[in-house]
Amino acid sequence: MIARRRLPPPSLLFSGLATIALLFPAQAVAHGIVGKADLPIPVWLFSWAAAIVLVVSFVALSTLWRNPQLQEQRRRRVVRIPALLESAASALGLGLFALVLYSGFAGAQVANANFSVTFVYAIFWVGLPVLSVLLGDVFRALSPWRTCARLLWWAGRRIAPRRFAEPRLDYPSWLGMWPAVAGLVGFAWLELVYVNRDRPSLLAALSLGYFLAMLAGMLACGVEPWSERADAFGVYFNLVSRLSALIRDEQGYLCLRRPLSGLPSLPVRRGTVALICTIIGTTTFDGLSNGGIWRNNEPSLQNLFADLGLHPTPAYELTASLGLVLCICLIAAVYRLGILGVHSVSRDYDTGQLTRAFAHTLVPIAFAYVLAHYFSFLLYQGQALGYLISDPLGNGSDLFGTGGYQINYQVISYAAIWYVQVAALIAGHVSGLALAHDRALVIYRDPLQAVRSQYWMLAVMVAFTSFGLWLLSGVGT
Amino acid sequence: MLTTFLCLLPVLVLALPLLARRYPGERVLVALRAEEHVRWPHPRTSMAPRRAFTVAIASGGLLLGCGLAVRPPPFAAR
Numbered sequence: 001m002i003a004r005r006r007l008p009p010p011s012l013l014f015s016g017l018a019t020i021a022l023l024f025p026a027q028a029v030a031h032g033i034v035g036k037a038d039l040p041i042p043v044w045l046f047s048w049a050a051a052i053v054l055v056v057s058f059v060a061l062s063t064l065w066r067n068p069q070l071q072e073q074r075r076r077r078v079v080r081i082p083a084l085l086e087s088a089a090s091a092l093g094l095g096l097f098a099l100v101l102y103s104g105f106a107g108a109q110v111a112n113a114n115f116s117v118t119f120v121y122a123i124f125w126v127g128l129p130v131l132s133v134l135l136g137d138v139f140r141a142l143s144p145w146r147t148c149a150r151l152l153w154w155a156g157r158r159i160a161p162r163r164f165a166e167p168r169l170d171y172p173s174w175l176g177m178w179p180a181v182a183g184l185v186g187f188a189w190l191e192l193v194y195v196n197r198d199r200p201s202l203l204a205a206l207s208l209g210y211f212l213a214m215l216a217g218m219l220a221c222g223v224e225p226w227s228e229r230a231d232a233f234g235v236y237f238n239l240v241s242r243l244s245a246l247i248r249d250e251q252g253y254l255c256l257r258r259p260l261s262g263l264p265s266l267p268v269r270r271g272t273v274a275l276i277c278t279i280i281g282t283t284t285f286d287g288l289s290n291g292g293i294w295r296n297n298e299p300s301l302q303n304l305f306a307d308l309g310l311h312p313t314p315a316y317e318l319t320a321s322l323g324l325v326l327c328i329c330l331i332a333a334v335y336r337l338g339i340l341g342v343h344s345v346s347r348d349y350d351t352g353q354l355t356r357a358f359a360h361t362l363v364p365i366a367f368a369y370v371l372a373h374y375f376s377f378l379l380y381q382g383q384a385l386g387y388l389i390s391d392p393l394g395n396g397s398d399l400f401g402t403g404g405y406q407i408n409y410q411v412i413s414y415a416a417i418w419y420v421q422v423a424a425l426i427a428g429h430v431s432g433l434a435l436a437h438d439r440a441l442v443i444y445r446d447p448l449q450a451v452r453s454q455y456w457m458l459a460v461m462v463a464f465t466s467f468g469l470w471l472l473s474g475v476g477t
Numbered sequence: 478m479l480t481t482f483l484c485l486l487p488v489l490v491l492a493l494p495l496l497a498r499r500y501p502g503e504r505v506l507v508a509l510r511a512e513e514h515v516r517w518p519h520p521r522t523s524m525a526p527r528r529a530f531t532v533a534i535a536s537g538g539l540l541l542g543c544g545l546a547v548r549p550p551p552f553a554a555r
Contacts, residue, residue: 044483051487059502063509293481341495451506455495463488470484 046473047466050426054465057430058458061437062451070438071264073247075255081248086141093142097211103392104204111198112384113394120203121191122381124233126374129240133367136248137241143234145211146227149218167222171229176270179217181278183210183232185328188282192289193320195313228267235275240367242266242360243431260431263360264439273359277335279366280464281328283373284471289323291474298323334463335362341456346449357443358457361436365464368428372421372472376412383407425468429461436461 096119104116111117131138140146156164190197190206197203217226227234241247242262249255266272288294298319305315339358343351386405390398397403436457437450444450494501 044480044486047484048487051491059506062506066510344498447507447510448503451503451510452500455491455500455503459488459491459495462491463485466485466488470481473480473484 046422047469050422050429050465050469051462053426054429054433054458054462057433058437058454061434062454065434065437066441068438068441070258070261070435071442073257073261073265075247075249075257077249077253077255079254081252081254083252086252089138089141090147093144094147096142097144097207099392100207101204103394104200104202104207107200107393108395109200110394111200113391114200115388115392115394116200116203116207117198118381118384118388120207122378123385125187125191126370126378127382128233128237129367129370130378132237132241133243134246136244136246136254137238139234139237139241140227140248143227143231145214145218145231146223146234148211149215149223149226152215152219153223167220167225169220171221171225174270175229176272177229177235177275178271179230180232180235181271181275183230184236184275184278184282185324187232188278188285189321189324192282192286193317193324195317229269236279239266239276239279239363240370243364243367260364260435263363263435266360266363268356268359273335273355273362274332276359276362276366277332278328280362280369281331282324283366283369284331284467285324285327287373287468287471287474288327289320291471293474294323331464334460334467338456338460338463341459342453345452345456346444346446349443357439358436361432361439361457364428364431364435365461368424369468371424371428372468375420375424376417379412379417380407380409383411421472422469425465425472429465432464433457433461 100116100119103114107114107116128139128142153164214226214231217230220226221230228238229235243260244262245256245259247255247257247262289298301322302312302315302319305318306312310318336355339351339354342354342358343349349357383405384407386402386407390400390403390405433454437454440450440453440457444453
């Protein structure tokens with residue numbers, strides 16, 4: 001066990017110094033949608049300190065973590081989840097979805113005044129992953145399309161039992177997780193690239209389209225196969241919920257398990273690695289597109305497309321789309337390089353097997369990136385629910401007396417945001433390193449090969465950490 | 478540009494030896510890992526030799542019995 005023995009004094013000293021260096025943000029800044037540009041970071045110092053923390057973690061894991069600890073989920077039942085609670089969650093999900101549609105179509109077409117925009121971009125896209133890590137896969141209960149599909153299946157079996165005994169189609173195995181990848185890329189494109197992303201009626205229309213597509217898929221191929229593979233949001237939230245210490249078992253009990261122990265059992269299908277790289281890559285692009293390097297170089301590329309005859313808006317969207325795709329490819333390339341390095345250690349496994357074996361180690365990094373980049377956005381923009389719940393349409397109504405509520409930008413200091421961002425990035429990468437080490441212990445019999453393979457994974461983690469900190473520092477410059 | 482370079486320098490420092498197929502400190506890590514096993518042996522393995530030691534020394538009536546018997550007494554009786 002890792003906690004049995006104290007770290008050797010030099011390691012302790014280094015890790016202590018590195019942690020102190022990271023947590024004293026003398027010139028540190030916060031990144032977030034609000035106030036990103038205000039504080040400069042001596043980013044190279046943080047990058048080095050984070051690298052030292054990772055190296056010390058690597059040494060500690062290599063010497064003290066001698067047996068696999070996370071490969072098996074050991075669950076302990078805590079309490080039976082009342083069926084009423086699950087039904088209430090499903091009803092809540094349906095109600096919120098209906099409110100998004102109603103406010104989007106019928107409300108004022110002003111982003112900050114309309115419930116749908118804040119709910120979709122802040123609460124749904126950023127808040128639900130955080131909630132999933134804290135409480136487990138809550139979206140499974142909240143998902144409106146899953147609830148409707150289950151209701152339709154239930155009703156169908158009552159009315160025509162023979163016809164609704166089995167789904168008409170088997171989910172095509174060759175399709176793997178690619179529909180979910182396409183869904184996530186599409187949502188990221190809408191959020192980060194499309195110029196009319198804040199138009200409430202458009203968001204409502206797209207939400208309705210997605211709902212109908214998911215409903216059709218679940219009716220054709222079955223609720224579970226479709227939810228687990230093709231529902232972009234269901235797959236995404238389930239992925240991050242595997243970090244959680246809480247899980248609902250098949251019998252409806254809330255169970256405790258070791259944090260991270262849900263990840264080694266992640267089924268790695270076609271497109272799973274691409275899905276995780278997409279999550280990291282889209283967040284990366286969000287950081288990059290708000291930074292100086294992108295802002296300095298993007299106009300020249302945009303002008304190139306404009307010279308080819310495109311209008312300014314499509315030229316901008318094409319440029320940003322390229323950036324988005326490049327960021328996803330960059331993340332995939334870094335992981336691929338790491339895997340090639342791991343492959344060079346031993347020829348027992350081919351690169352495909354190794355890519356799949358270590359894919360789950362990227363999930364904590366994906367969540368760390370999301371938390372670090374969007375934490376302040378969630379904290380600030382999430383407060384808008386205070387007035388939006390009373391005035392969801394933005395027409396001046398005050399249903400619950402909170403219509404005059406305003407966002408408090410003093411709710412947290414920039415230093416505190418920085419603490420959260422750095423802590424999230426380091427914790428995410430150390431978790432990734434621990435998962436990779438745990439997997440290496442299983443797949444390599446020779447301890448030397450296991451250690452060597454983890455040098456490469458360490459390089460991957462340090463690369464992602466340094467890159468993440470560099471991105472955060474560049475935002476708003 | 479300098480900041481970017483300094484920021485990404487830890488990756489280069491780590492990656493360059495790896496690209497040259499050098500794994501600095503690997504033997505030390507494996508040795509440290511092995512050392513742990515020696516320092517804290519499992520309780521069950523520490524008990525086993527002690528039992529063997531007591532079995533080896535037969536004395537008194539047991540020694541006499543062992544010496545005279547055509548067949549030695551069963552192991553459990555020793």
